[in-house]
Every structure is written in C-alpha cells, then in structure tokens.
Amino acid sequence: MKNSLPYKIITQVICVVLLVILVFPLYLMLEKSLAVSGFGNYAKVFEYFNLIPNVITSIIVVGGTLIVVSIVVSMAAYAFSKLEFPHKQAVYYLILTGMMIPTSALIFPLYQIVRGLHLNNTGWSLVFPYATASACFNLMVLTNYYNALPDELIDAAKIDGANKWTTFIQIMLPIAKPGLVFVLIQTFLSAWNELQMAIIFINDTSKQPLSVVPLRFAQTTSSSGFTINNLFAACIICLLPIAVFYIFASRQLMAGLTAGAVKG
Incomplete structure (x- = not known):
C-alpha cells in the first residue's frame, strides 16, 4: 500500500x-x-533600541547552559548506562519523573534560590534553571544512546589498562558525540527561546535575553512613531540568529536522532 x-x-x-x-x-x-519603508523599518528598530546588551545576555545564558549540560548530563548518562551502583534504576526513574512536573511549578522555588545567591537581574540567574529544566529529557536521550553502545568497548579498555575515567573521556564520549550534539542542539533551542523565567528572574529590560525583547517592541507599538511594520521587522531580527543556527545545525540534529537508532 x-x-x-x-x-x-x-x-x-x-x-x-x-x-x-x-x-x-x-x-x-x-x-x-518590508512594507511601507522597506529596510528602513529595520533601521528604525536600531534607532529605538540598543540590542547589544540583550544579545550578550543571551550568549551568556545559552553558553553557560550548554557547558553545564554537556558536563553534568554526559557523565550522569554514562553512569546510569554503564556503571553499577546501589539503587541505580530507582534513582534513574526518580529523576525522570521530573519531566512530569511543569516548569511553571518550579519557578517560585528556583527564584528563591537565585535571589538567595544574589544572582537575580543577571544572565547567570538563568543558567542553572535552564540546565535543570532540560536535564531530565537530556538524561533520558543520552542514557538510551549509551545503552546502544556495546559493553565490549569497556571490556577492551579494561584489558588495555584504562581506568573508568579514561574509558569515559577517550573512548565512550567520542563515540557518543552524535547523541551529545543532539542534546546540546535541543538545549540551545529551548534556552534561546525560553520566555517565562527570563521575565521573572531579570527585571532590568536592558539585561534580559533577546527572547524577551519582542514584548518591549509590542509595548512600544502603542506609542507614537513605532509602527506595526517596525514591530514585524524587530521580530525578524530576533528570529534571525536562531534561524541561522538551525540551518547549520539541522544535519547534526538529524544525525543525532538517527545514529542511536541503528546502533546495536
């Protein structure tokens, strides 16, 4: 058929x-x-707003989140997949239950932690909340990827005298690169586009990430001088970085999705 x-x-x-x-x-x-004034609509956006601080905040937030996720999740996934320790399965499934908790339910306790560390109104206030919010899904994906890799690789490394740390860094992690790249791309997309925590944790509009900026554009539209065409131009400007990233990362994203399916 x-x-x-x-x-x-x-x-x-x-x-x-x-x-x-x-x-x-x-x-x-x-x-x-592009209606009415053409590219003049884009020029007017930069006359009204200085977007450089917002771009810097987005880079700090996304970069810090990717570093935390790449270190913590890659090691945790390897431990749950290939190492043995007491109550491993119970701890693993307990962590995965975090995917059932809505992010909105975690905002208040996370904000209390951020404020207690005096990180509010900084880009760093979003790094660990973003990494935590995506940790459960990323852990599940990368653990399943490690599960598809044969245990004979670890046995061969032991015969050659490699310890657990060397086996992970020099053998297993390079082989799991497609899965890790997929996790990092997913984390990048979610961290760059997140809105709710960015508004609550950072009150200073000049320090907010780029994902929040379109709200300022919408508020400015109600005042004189900033038209609906300027608003659409501003949204295109905010959308452009993530669109360019996705164009170049789409091949790696598909490779991460399919590579784990054909192993083992």
Whole structure:
C-alpha cells in the first residue's frame, strides 16, 4: 500500500499543506516587515533600541547552559548506562519523573534560590534553571544512546589498562558525540527561546535575553512613531540568529536522532 500511487499522492499533499501552514506566518512576518519603508523599518528598530546588551545576555545564558549540560548530563548518562551502583534504576526513574512536573511549578522555588545567591537581574540567574529544566529529557536521550553502545568497548579498555575515567573521556564520549550534539542542539533551542523565567528572574529590560525583547517592541507599538511594520521587522531580527543556527545545525540534529537508532 505504501508503494501505491494514491498513497504517495495523499502523503505528498499532506506534507505540502503542513509546509504551507508552517511557512505562511513567517512569510507574512517578512512581508509586513518590508512594507511601507522597506529596510528602513529595520533601521528604525536600531534607532529605538540598543540590542547589544540583550544579545550578550543571551550568549551568556545559552553558553553557560550548554557547558553545564554537556558536563553534568554526559557523565550522569554514562553512569546510569554503564556503571553499577546501589539503587541505580530507582534513582534513574526518580529523576525522570521530573519531566512530569511543569516548569511553571518550579519557578517560585528556583527564584528563591537565585535571589538567595544574589544572582537575580543577571544572565547567570538563568543558567542553572535552564540546565535543570532540560536535564531530565537530556538524561533520558543520552542514557538510551549509551545503552546502544556495546559493553565490549569497556571490556577492551579494561584489558588495555584504562581506568573508568579514561574509558569515559577517550573512548565512550567520542563515540557518543552524535547523541551529545543532539542534546546540546535541543538545549540551545529551548534556552534561546525560553520566555517565562527570563521575565521573572531579570527585571532590568536592558539585561534580559533577546527572547524577551519582542514584548518591549509590542509595548512600544502603542506609542507614537513605532509602527506595526517596525514591530514585524524587530521580530525578524530576533528570529534571525536562531534561524541561522538551525540551518547549520539541522544535519547534526538529524544525525543525532538517527545514529542511536541503528546502533546495536
């Protein structure tokens, strides 16, 4: 049935319809951003706002989150997959239950911790909350990836005299690179686009990450001089970094999704 002509036509039509639904809002945003004044709408955005501090905050937040996730999650996933310690399965599934807790329920206790550490109103106030929010899913993905790797690799390393740390750093981690890259890309996308905690933890608008800036644009639109076309241009500017990143990272993202499925 899957090779029949009607099936192929129906699936292609469905794909085209879904593509139009996804792309049309982006096309509308781009078309409106160039209406009336053309690229002058983009120039006016930079006349109204200095976005450099917001970009710096986003880089600090995303970069710090990626560093924490790459270190903590990669080691934790390897431990749960290949090492033996008491109550390993119970601890693993207990951590995974964190995926059932909505992020909004964690905002108040996380804010209390951030304020107690005097990190509020800084980009660093979002690093550990973002890393924590994505830890459960990332741990599950990377643990399953390590599970697909043969234990004979570890046995061969032991025969060669490698200890557990050397085995992890020099053998297992390089092999698990596609899975780790997938985890880091997912973390990058979620950290760059997160809005709720960014608004609550950082009150100073000049220090907020770029994901919050469109709200300032929308508020400015109600005042004189900043039109709806300028608003769409501002949204395109905020969308551009993540779009460029996704274009270059899409191949690695698909490799991370498929590599673990064909191992073992």
